[in-house]
Amino acid sequence: MLVSQPKQTSKPYRLIPYSRNRTFTGRKNLLELAKGFSEGTPHSRIALYGLGGSGKTQIALEYVYQCSSESGCHVFWIHGSGLLKFSEGFRRVAQHVQLPPANAETDEERFLLDIRRWFEGPNSGDWILVIDNADNDADFAGNNSPIAKFIPQGTKGTVIFTTRSRQVASRQGCRMIEVGRMGEEDAQELFAKRFAFMTETGTSPSAYWTILQHSDERAKKLLSQQFCDVQREVNETESVLGTYFVTFNRITQQMPPAAHLLRLIAFFDRQNIPEELLSQCGLEGMDDPVEFRQAIGKLLGFSLVTTVKCQEKTFYELHRLVQLSLQMYLPTEELVQGRATALGVVSRLFPRCEQQWRYVGPVYIPHAFAVTKDSTHPITEELGFHMGRYFLGIGSYNNAEIQFRRCITLREEGKEYNWDHEGQRRFRFLGVAYIYLGKAKVAEKIFRDLLEGIDKSLSPTNPDVLDLISCLATALARQGKYDESEAVNRRKYDESEAMNRRALEGKEKILGLDHPETLTSVNNLALVLQYQGKYDESEAMNRRALEGRRGGCIKKREAF
Structure with missing residues (x-):
């Protein structure tokens, strides 16, 4: 049964719950955009969407007041934050336009559909319907969803949604207007007019800005006002x-x-x-x-x-x-868990090798700083070490020093850590950073202290010992102690030669004279001999490696 349509009144309806905002500022481009979307279209749908507090409602309010002063259109304002409030708003529309009320609670849906038909019917005239705070996706998901099924369509009128959800705007077929940041001048003007804290305390905008920027904690306190x-x-x-x-x-x-x-x-x-x-x-x-x-x-x-x-x-x-x-x-528990999760993600994905540093490093560094700030979590030390290596690799030696020193401090404070190989690496890299920073004397002491401790537990030909000897020689050379540096290097090469000879002998016994890994050891020994100036012996080793690899290739071809 069709509901009877009331005759169109000569006086436009104005169902707007708020007075005009006399301090409304700026947003002219968005207002003009909304007007452009509604002009020349039989039925239009517009969505003002954006963050909560961005001014969507205020823009819609200014829009309808401007339109109502420029034309004789009806204006209806309904809250869309749930079916109950929407229904209350629709019933008020029915009272204004003098539609017969529902006979019983069971007729509620039919009654709301009757109101929709009035909007779509011939006697409703030109109208604007604002659905404010239409934020719940489920209420507007499709034509049969709780609120969407009552929103008029037809060939007339303009529906304006204010929503935080772009999904609502999209599914309702709206022309979308994103309500983003205000221009700087408009923002300052609005800020001075409206912010209660400034008005009540006599705080100037510049003073407020200084407080806001001082720290996150102060900002949170202000924004909670x-x-x-x-x-x-x-x-x-x-x-x-x-x-x-x-x-x-x-x-x-x-x-x-x-x-x-x-x-x-x-x-x-x-x-x-x-x-x-x-x-x-x-x-x-x-x-x-x-x-x-x-x-x-x-x-x-x-x-x-x-x-x-x-x-x-x-x-x-x-x-x-x-x-x-x-x-x-x-909550505090979720804050702790969230920080730990973010720290783990950045640590796992942070670039480890020199090839990635140039392209990926600059992107990840700000996030590494963010997740390690004020953190004493064990992963912080590991990530800090990789950050230090990155800074060392790109020539940012001051930052490298800061990271390596922090790593050492965290390892000393962490009871779960032993002063092990990884701890020694942190000191070695710190010493290298000091060399590049022109603090070679400080670096020398670090390397000598490390060698003194390592020599008691490791073989003189251990790779870590040889690396430290090389670092010490560099620190001495940077101070002009060339004779001492040469003597240290000589020690390194002598011990390196002994280490490589032992490795070669072992592989010859286990793998054979012509095995590829054995020939790799022959090459390594040839290189050390060359550094020592033992060119004849180095040449002989290189020839042996070359002949061995040639012989291996011939055997492979014969096998085919």
Whole structure:
């Protein structure tokens, strides 16, 4: 049975719950874009989407006030944050346009559909319907979802959604307008007009900015301050951080893997996060391309992260306020776990070899700094060592020194560590950094102390001992102690020769004279003999290696 359509009234309906915002600032380009989307189209759908607190509602409010002053269109404003509030708003529309009320609770759905038909019918005239805070994906997922089935379509009117979810905007077939950052001048003007803390305490914008930038802890304290906004729902949170908490809760409920990924991102450096740091993070499901794209798509849809393309590679970025909010949102236990997970991911993927340092190192270093800051976790020491080697390899010797010294401190403080081979390596690399920094005398002492300790436990021909001897010789040469440096090098080559002769003898007995590994040892011994100036013997060894390899090739050909 069709509901009777009331006759069109000459006076336009104005169902707007908020007064006009007299301090509204800027956003002219977005307002013009919205007007352009609605003009010349029989029925249009527009979505203002972006982070919570970005000003979506205020833009929609200014838009409808401008339109109502310029034309005779009806304006209806409904809250979309749940079916109950939506239904209440639709019933108020029915009262204004004098539709007969529902006869019973069982007729509620039919009644809401009747209101939709009124919008679509011939007597509704020109109208704008704002659905504010349409954030729950499930309510707007398809034509038969709880709220979406009551939204008018037809050939007339403009529907404007304000939403944190790009998915809602997409599934409702909207022309999308992203509400991002304000221009600097507009932001400063709005900031001075609206921020309660500044008004109530007499704080100037410059002083507030200084406090905000001083440290993350002070920023969190400021952003937790309550503000008053009469153009908000009565149960909406009234702090900057609180607006983000609402979004985090919604993502946790709708897609837990996306929430887990967001919590991981919070502990990286917020800029230039390489995609592999997320897709290879080890979190459940993230190694599956489909699940990863769904999770990162959810975060992109809520404008919590943004993408940046560089040389055909994808990077992600997190706004500082989002990062601070996440760190306030998470309980202490989850903070500790999140930091440890992020540390493990960066440590596992941090480049280990010189070939990767030039291309991958600069991308990973900011994240390595972020996850190791103030950390005493055992993995911190290992990652710090690789960071030190990276800095040493690219010639950033001051940074290399800092990392190696921190490694040594952490190893000395960590009861689970023994002062072992790895600990000695840290000292050796620190000494090398000192040589490049022009502190050869300090380096000399490090190498002598290490040699004194190692000589008691290792053979003089051990590779570690030989490396230290070489480092000591370099430190002496850098101080102009050339005779002593030459003597140290001579010791190294003598001991290296002895080590290589023993290795060769062993392989000859076990593998045979012409085995490839035996011939490799012949080559190694020839090189050491050359360094010592024993050129005749070195030549003889090289000839033996060459003839042995030729003989091996002939035998292979005969086998075929």
